[in-house]
Amino acid sequence: MHATAPIVDIRADFDTGNIQVLDASDPTDIRLAIRPDTRSGHFQWFHFRAKGLQPQQRYTFVLDNAGQSSYPNAWAGYDTVASYDQFNWFRVPSEYDGQALRFSIAPEHSEISFAYFEPYREARHLQLLARAQALPGMQLLAQGSSLEGREIPLFRMGDGTAGKRKLWLIAQQHPGEHMAEWFMEGVVDALEQSKPWMQALLQQAELYLVLNVNPDGAFHGHLRTNAAGRDLNRAWQDATREETPEVHFVLEQMDRYGVDLFVDVHGDEEIPHVFTAACEGNPGYSPRIAGLESAFCQALCEQTADFQQTHGYNRDLPGQANMRLACNAIGQRFDCLSLTLEMPFKDHLDAPDPRTGWSGARSRQLAQDLLQVVAQMVPQLR
Ligand code: GEM
Ligand code: ZN
Numbered sequence: 030m031h032a033t034a035p036i037v038d039i040r041a042d043f044d045t046g047n048i049q050v051l052d053a054s055d056p057t058d059i060r061l062a063i064r065p066d067t068r069s070g071h072f073q074w075f076h077f078r079a080k081g082l083q084p085q086q087r088y089t090f091v092l093d094n095a096g097q098s099s100y101p102n103a104w105a106g107y108d109t110v111a112s113y114d115q116f117n118w119f120r121v122p123s124e125y126d127g128q129a130l131r132f133s134i135a136p137e138h139s140e141i142s143f144a145y146f147e148p149y150r151e152a153r154h155l156q157l158l159a160r161a162q163a164l165p166g167m168q169l170l171a172q173g174s175s176l177e178g179r180e181i182p183l184f185r186m187g188d189g190t191a192g193k194r195k196l197w198l199i200a201q202q203h204p205g206e207h208m209a210e211w212f213m214e215g216v217v218d219a220l221e222q223s224k225p226w227m228q229a230l231l232q233q234a235e236l237y238l239v240l241n242v243n244p245d246g247a248f249h250g251h252l253r254t255n256a257a258g259r260d261l262n263r264a265w266q267d268a269t270r271e272e273t274p275e276v277h278f279v280l281e282q283m284d285r286y287g288v289d290l291f292v293d294v295h296g297d298e299e300i301p302h303v304f305t306a307a308c309e310g311n312p313g314y315s316p317r318i319a320g321l322e323s324a325f326c327q328a329l330c331e332q333t334a335d336f337q338q339t340h341g342y343n344r345d346l347p348g349q350a351n352m353r354l355a356c357n358a359i360g361q362r363f364d365c366l367s368l369t370l371e372m373p374f375k376d377h378l379d380a381p382d383p384r385t386g387w388s389g390a391r392s393r394q395l396a397q398d399l400l401q402v403v404a405q406m407v408p409q410l411r
């Protein structure tokens with residue numbers, strides 16, 4: 030008699046977790062569905078752990094509703110990330126048939142995690158907040174609060190000396206874009222290492238940092254929205270304390286301190302490259318801003334192979350920018366260099382890494398590279 034394989038135990042009841050089990054009785058056809066964001070139709074982010082596996086037996090996992098996700102075309106060319114220890118993540122070849130996403134593995138161990146991207150877990154987030162606050166010279170300038178009451182600290186590296194340029198970096202308005210907080214960990218790394226280029230930067234400028242703008246969404250395993258189902262990157266013209274307190278807080282602080290450079294850190298589901306989007310469609314767009322954008326992107330291309338300018342979003346037509354987006358709203362409001370930085374959920378095909386694709390470590394390194402470019406650009410910002 031064939032011993033029936035024990036039913037695989039699929040769990041997502043942890044921070045950043047997201048999966049619904051449809052039928053896990055057949056190890057060769059484990060049927061799952063991604064849960065939509067709270068009070069929103071958006072979904073694409075998934076993260077779950079499979080337990081009770083027989084090492085070396087082959088298992089196939091099926092995300093049944095991938096075809097109804099927010100960016101269904103993004104599954105083509107996408108490979109799932111997996112980890113046995115939740116620290117070392119690798120890619121598992123995945124197939125999309127226009128409806129479901131499938132991936133198979135003969136695991137080395139009895140437990141394995143799968144996710145849309147290397148998750149930035151709540152424990153690491155809280156450790157990062159503590160690391161940042163403990164840095165010499167770092168100030169906790171203000172404490173915002175998410176809709177569900179999670180802290181959103183505004184850190185400033187710098188003492189507010191008059192005449193220094195004010196450089197703002199915020200991350201993960203879209204909570205499923207976990208590469209964004211990996212990037213911000215790279216910012217904290219660079220501050221902690223305090224290399225000569227960083228010291229030179231801090232002679233001329235101050236860094237205003239919000240390491241994760243949407244902690245509620247990240248906790249709940251959302252792709253795109255906050256706890257009220259709002260897309261924070263569409264709230265920059267009408268943010269309220271009641272529905273979008275996260276954006277309301279950042280905007281209030283920007284108005285209080287001023288902005289000379291703004292980088293809004295995101296991830297992109299479809300385009301397998303690192304790129305930026307800028308403010309070319311803003312009413313106040315000028316040759317000065319265009320020149321700063323061009324100089325920044327050219328310098329970042331020269332700084333790292335993990336950036337390129339060929340692939341990206343279509344440029345907005347003059348005067349046609351969506352001013353509800355942070356990048357456009359802040360670029361217009363402060364007449365400053367303002368960019369959306371996009372890192373891929375897939376890989377950066379200009380310098381691919383087949384084992385990991387784009388990863389947390391590459392996001393952290395990109396932050397170091399970007400800040401070195403910013404350090405060179407500070408004198409030109411105004
Ligand atoms: C994007 S930002 C879209 C920018 N588009 C153009 N053409 N400038 C969003 O919010 O949709 C950022 C993201 O989600 O990663
Ligand atoms: Zn985004």
